[in-house]
Amino acid sequence: MRTVIVTGGTDGMGAALVRHYLEAGDRVIVVGRSREKFDGLVASAGGGERARFVAADLSSIAESRRVVADIVNDHDRIDALVLAASYIRQRRHVTAEGHEASWVLFFVSKYLLVTGLAELLSAAPRPVIVNVAVPGTKPGAIDVDDLESERAFSFAASNAQQRRANELLGIAATAADPRLSYLTWGPRRAVRSSFAGDYTFALRLGATVFGLIGESPAAAVAPLVALIENPPAARHAYRGAKPVPLVPGPDDAADLARLLAAVDESLSR
Numbered sequence: 001m002r003t004v005i006v007t008g009g010t011d012g013m014g015a016a017l018v019r020h021y022l023e024a025g026d027r028v029i030v031v032g033r034s035r036e037k038f039d040g041l042v043a044s045a046g047g048g049e050r051a052r053f054v055a056a057d058l059s060s061i062a063e064s065r066r067v068v069a070d071i072v073n074d075h076d077r078i079d080a081l082v083l084a085a086s087y088i089r090q091r092r093h094v095t096a097e098g099h100e101a102s103w104v105l106f107f108v109s110k111y112l113l114v115t116g117l118a119e120l121l122s123a124a125p126r127p128v129i130v131n132v133a134v135p136g137t138k139p140g141a142i143d144v145d146d147l148e149s150e151r152a153f154s155f156a157a158s159n160a161q162q163r164r165a166n167e168l169l170g171i172a173a174t175a176a177d178p179r180l181s182y183l184t185w186g187p188r189r190a191v192r193s194s195f196a197g198d199y200t201f202a203l204r205l206g207a208t209v210f211g212l213i214g215e216s217p218a219a220a221v222a223p224l225v226a227l228i229e230n231p232p233a234a235r236h237a238y239r240g241a242k243p244v245p246l247v248p249g250p251d252d253a254a255d256l257a258r259l260l261a262a263v264d265e266s267l268s269r
């Protein structure tokens with residue numbers, strides 16, 4: 001039986017994947033905030049005895065570390081790690097731990113999960129990590145001297161930085177295990193999800209329109225399910241089923257080393 005972890009597995013595309021894997025007979029670890037949503041999902045999908053809920057706020061470094069420790073303690077092998085937790089903040093928000101919430105949710109927690117679960121993933125015959133995000137990055141998008149946007153914050157710059165950082169994380173992860181498949185995957189078009197977040201009126205209106213015209217989460221993740229079934233080794237990016245070219249930077253290795261040094265330094269504070 002495969003073991004699949006889905007962060008953000010209580011709603012939207014994450015929940016559609018959880019439903020799929022429960023119906024397929026796999027073991028699923030769902031990381032999210034709402035126990036109520038998890039219970040509802042399991043009640044309608046069935047297979048509750050193969051589903052486990054790990055309640056966590058992944059914008060917390062301590063909680064992200066607890067999730068890793070908890071999973072490592074109870075499992076020997078992870079076949080797929082799907083990173084789909086999302087909470088859109090258009091404004092800078094500092095958590096009780098003193099860190100910028102979106103940077104932790106969209107990068108630091110993924111970094112902790114990817115590195116902390118690397119050994120369990122390596123125990124799988126064809127391990128796969130999926131970063132659910134809009135594919136495409138800009139090489140110069142990371143400010144290592146201001147990772148948490150203390151000097152200046154813009155939603156677009158913060159989003160671009162997270163996307164680039166997750167691509168560099170993929171370089172590190174696939175270098176550590178060449179059998180690993182690291183996929184950056186986004187839907188081919190807007191999806192009728194919960195659009196969890198703290199939006200301005202204009203963006204909330206846009207999300208509502210997407211909610212009306214968007215594709216169902218189950219239809220949106222169908223191409224992703226096919227990719228996870230037969231994961232190509234190394235790094236790849238897709239929009240739906242369509243490959244999207246990766247954007248190599250002029251010096252990815254040096255950028256990765258600078259990023260990891262800055263993140264490790266901030267985690268040791």
Ligand SMILES: NC(=O)c1ccc[n+]([C@@H]2O[C@H](COP(=O)([O-])OP(=O)(O)OC[C@H]3O[C@@H](n4cnc5c(N)ncnc54)[C@H](OP(=O)(O)O)[C@@H]3O)[C@@H](O)[C@H]2O)c1
Pocket residue numbers: 007008009010011012013014031032033034035037056057058059084085086087105132133134186187189190191192193194195196197210214
């Ligand atoms: N929807 C689209 O059209 C679209 C398009 C392109 C890319 N994407 C990307 O696809 C991914 C999934 O999006 P979605 O729209 O399907 O998701 P969604 O419906 O907004 O659901 C978000 C999920 O993330 C969880 N979550 C939120 N904050 C969390 C936190 N602090 N800690 C742990 N879990 C947290 C939520 O858990 P609870 O419900 O339990 O709080 C929920 O399960 C995102 O990365 C998004 O950027 C979406």
